[in-house]
Amino acid sequence: MKICIVGGGSAGWMTASTLVKAYPEWDITLVESPKVASVGVGESTTQFFRQWLHFLGLKDEEWMPHCDATYKISVRFHNFHEKGDKPWQYPFGQPRNLGTPDIWFYNAMRYGWDTDKFAKDYWYAAACADENRLPVNSLPFYDLYRECGFHFDAVKFANWLRDNYAKPRGIRHITGHVKQFADDKIYLDDRVINADLFFDCTGFNGILNQSEWVDYSDYLPNNRAWVTRLPYKNKEEQMVPATDCTALSSGWVWNVPTWERIGTGYNFCNKYISEEDALKEFIDYLDIDDAEGKFRLVEYNTGRRKEIWNKNVVSIGLSAGFIEPLESNGLLSVHSFLLFFTRVMDQRKVITQFMRDTFNHACNMAFDTFSSFVALHYSLTQRDDTEYWKAVGKIKYPDIGLLSYFKNLQTADSTTYDTNIAFGTYEGCLAVAAGHGWNPFNATIMSEINFNGGVGEESPAAMFEVPPWTGIDSLPRPYDYYKRKLYAD
Numbered sequence: 001m002k003i004c005i006v007g008g009g010s011a012g013w014m015t016a017s018t019l020v021k022a023y024p025e026w027d028i029t030l031v032e033s034p035k036v037a038s039v040g041v042g043e044s045t046t047q048f049f050r051q052w053l054h055f056l057g058l059k060d061e062e063w064m065p066h067c068d069a070t071y072k073i074s075v076r077f078h079n080f081h082e083k084g085d086k087p088w089q090y091p092f093g094q095p096r097n098l099g100t101p102d103i104w105f106y107n108a109m110r111y112g113w114d115t116d117k118f119a120k121d122y123w124y125a126a127a128c129a130d131e132n133r134l135p136v137n138s139l140p141f142y143d144l145y146r147e148c149g150f151h152f153d154a155v156k157f158a159n160w161l162r163d164n165y166a167k168p169r170g171i172r173h174i175t176g177h178v179k180q181f182a183d184d185k186i187y188l189d190d191r192v193i194n195a196d197l198f199f200d201c202t203g204f205n206g207i208l209n210q211s212e213w214v215d216y217s218d219y220l221p222n223n224r225a226w227v228t229r230l231p232y233k234n235k236e237e238q239m240v241p242a243t244d245c246t247a248l249s250s251g252w253v254w255n256v257p258t259w260e261r262i263g264t265g266y267n268f269c270n271k272y273i274s275e276e277d278a279l280k281e282f283i284d285y286l287d288i289d290d291a292e293g294k295f296r297l298v299e300y301n302t303g304r305r306k307e308i309w310n311k312n313v314v315s316i317g318l319s320a321g322f323i324e325p326l327e328s329n330g331l332l333s334v335h336s337f338l339l340f341f342t343r344v345m346d347q348r349k350v351i352t353q354f355m356r357d358t359f360n361h362a363c364n365m366a367f368d369t370f371s372s373f374v375a376l377h378y379s380l381t382q383r384d385d386t387e388y389w390k391a392v393g394k395i396k397y398p399d400i401g402l403l404s405y406f407k408n409l410q411t412a413d414s415t416t417y418d419t420n421i422a423f424g425t426y427e428g429c430l431a432v433a434a435g436h437g438w439n440p441f442n443a444t445i446m447s448e449i450n451f452n453g454g455v456g457e458e459s460p461a462a463m464f465e466v467p468p469w470t471g472i473d474s475l476p477r478p479y480d481y482y483k484r485k486l487y488a489d
Contacts, residue, residue, distance in 0.1 A: 007201030008032035011317025052335035088435025118434035227265035372401030380436035
C-alpha cells in the first residue's frame with residue numbers, strides 16, 4: 001500500500017506514527033509545506049490519549065520531558081452555571097463504589113446537598129485537583145498511568161514524533177507546497193506524488209477532501225479564539241494537574257499549565273463581541289500590562305465533513321472537523337479516528353466502500369457525541385447577564401447523543417431512574433450536569449415517590465454522608481514530582 005500524508009503538525013505526525021506502527025510494510029510519505037504554520041492550540045488531551053500512547057508503545061519518560069508535558073487529571077469550570085458560582089469539575093478515572101448515582105442524587109435532594117460535591121464524592125482525581133496534589137501510587141482509587149490526560153506543547157510534540165518515532169521507522173519526509181490535487185496525484189513545485197490512499201492533515205484548509213460540510217454552529221456558535229502563552233509567576237502554585245475553564249461575557253478562557261509556561265486563550269463568538277473588545281476583555285482577565293505582539297487570533301468553523309473518508313482521501317485533525325476546545329476534542333478526534341482506521345483496515349489489501357462507510361459512521365457518531373457533550377455545558381446554564389448568555393439560553397439544541405439522554409431523564413417518571421441514571425458512558429455528563437445544579441430528583445419526582453409510599457423509614461442525613469478521601473495530604477505537588485521524576489536535568 002502506497003500512502004501519502006499531506007500536512008505535518010500534530011495531526012500529520014500522529015498519523016505517520018500510527019500508520020508506521022500498524023503497517024510497517026507500507027510505503028508512507030509525509031509532505032509538509034514550509035508555508036503553513038501549525039495552529040498549535042491543542043495542548044490539552046483527554047484520558048483516552050493514554051490508549052493511543054499504549055498502541056505506539058510510548059512511555060511517559062520517553063516523550064514528556066521533550067514536550068514540556070504535565071499530567072491532567074480533571075477539568076475545572078468557573079462561572080458556567082451562574083456568574084460567581086463555585087467551580088465544579090469533570091474528573092478522570094473510575095468513580096468509587098458509593099452505589100449508583102441515582103442514590104446519590106436522591107439523597108442530595110432529600111438532605112439538601114449541593115450538587116457540585118457530586119464529582120468530589122465519587123472521583124479521587126477531583127479531590128486531588130482541588131488540593132493541587134498528583135495521585136501517584138494511589139491504587140485502588142486512581143491509576144495515573146491509565147486514567148490521566150496531558151498538557152503539552154503541541155509543536156514540540158509533533159517535532160518529537162517526527163524525529164524520534166516516525167522517521168526512524170521509515171517515514172519518508174518531503175518538504176513542499178501542494179499546488180494541486182487531481183487524478184490521485186498531488187502536484188508540488190518540483191515533483192508529482194501518487195498514492196493509493198491520501199491522508200488530509202492540512203488543517204482548516206482541508207485541501208484534499210472536498211466532501212460536504214456539516215455545520216454545528218447553530219448550537220455551538222463560538223468561532224474565534226485569541227491565544228497566547230504566558231510565563232509562570234509561581235510554578236509551584238500555578239502548575240496544577242487540571243485544565244481550568246472560566247466563562248467570560250461572550251465565551252470562555254482556558255488555562256493549560258505545561259512545564260515551561262501557561263497556554264491560554266479566549267474562545268468567543270464575534271456575533272456578540274468584536275475581536276477588539278474580546279482581546280481587551282481577555283487582557284483584563286489575565287491582569288497583564290504589556291500585551292503587544294503576544295496574542296494571535298484563530299478563526300474557525302464548527303462542524304465536520306459528511307464523509308471524512310471520501311474516495312481515496314481520509315481527513316484527520318482539523319480537516320475532518322472541529323468542535324470548540326471546551327473538552328479537548330481536537331487531539332481526541334485525531335487519535336480516535338486513527339484507531340478507527342486501523343480497526344476497519346486491519347490487514348485487508350483491498351479497500352471497499354463498506355470499509356469507508358464503516359469508518360465514516362464511527363467518525364460521524366464520534367463528532368456528534370463530542371458536539372453534544374460540549375453543548376451540554378451551555379444548555380444547562382442559568383446565566384443571562386450578557387447578550388451572549390441570553391442567546392445561549394435560547395438555542396434549540398438537537399436531539400443527538402448526550403443531549404437526548406438528558407432530555408429523556410428530565411421528563412422521566414420516578415420508576416425509571418434506577419435504570420437510567422448510570423455510570424459508564426454517561427459518567428462525565430453526570431459530573432457536568434451536577435456542576436450545573438441539575439438533579440433529576442426534583443420536587444415533582446419526590447412527590448411521586450412519596451405518593452407511592454416513599455423509601456421506607458426515615459434515616460438521619462449523617463447516615464448517608466460520604467466518607468472523605470484519605471491520604472491526599474501525603475501526595476506530592478505536581479511541580480515537585482515533575483522536577484524530581486521528569487525534569488531533573
